[in-house]
Amino acid sequence: NAGVTQTPKFRVLKTGQSMTLLCAQDMNHEYMYWYRQDPGMGLRLIHYSVGEGTTAKGEVPDGYNVSRLKKQNFLLGLESAAPSQTSVYFCASSSIAGGPGIQYFGAGTRLSVL
């Protein structure tokens, strides 16, 4: 049981390049989330999904797109990377059976945009 797996773990991009971050969970969770973490600012929600085929905007969605084609996968895309997107990105998943469930986090992706 791997839990929540993120790939890649590290990435360096040049301004204007694109990339996709993959999140996979094996806990059959309905909800999945993408956060970014910057020093002194906690975790901020980028986009989230409440089920396969659904996505919704979070607190800081600009510059990012997401897709949830399969229940176990949640992809985060950067179409044209900017230095302001340098951050640590965390994916999380949770069940909502019977109310709010614990959010389980992946190990994170450290992204630098030069």
Added chain:
Amino acid sequence: GENVEQHPSTLSVQEGDSAVIKCTYSDSASNYFPWYKQELGKRPQLIIDIRSNVGEKKDQRIAVTLNKTAKHFSLHITETQPEDSAVYFCAASSLYNDYKLSFGAGTTVTVRA
């Protein structure tokens, strides 16, 4: 949307002493309040959570209290140990907001030996 404020931003305690972190929230509909611990370079991990129908919850050396009237909740760590050194985040969510978590900015706790 929900706004969660967390204090203090840094906390240094002597080993064996207690540590208290306080959070306030703005949305009266929030009914789920988890606390996460994040060690340096690691992922956030849940250490304790509380729902709005409970005023206090305890798990060994960790306890959380909730005051819904005042819209604040607190984390208490007793008999602190060096392994308690980490960043702690509070969060709040509600059914009416898809249970999205709004996080506080975090508290860096350092336990001095």
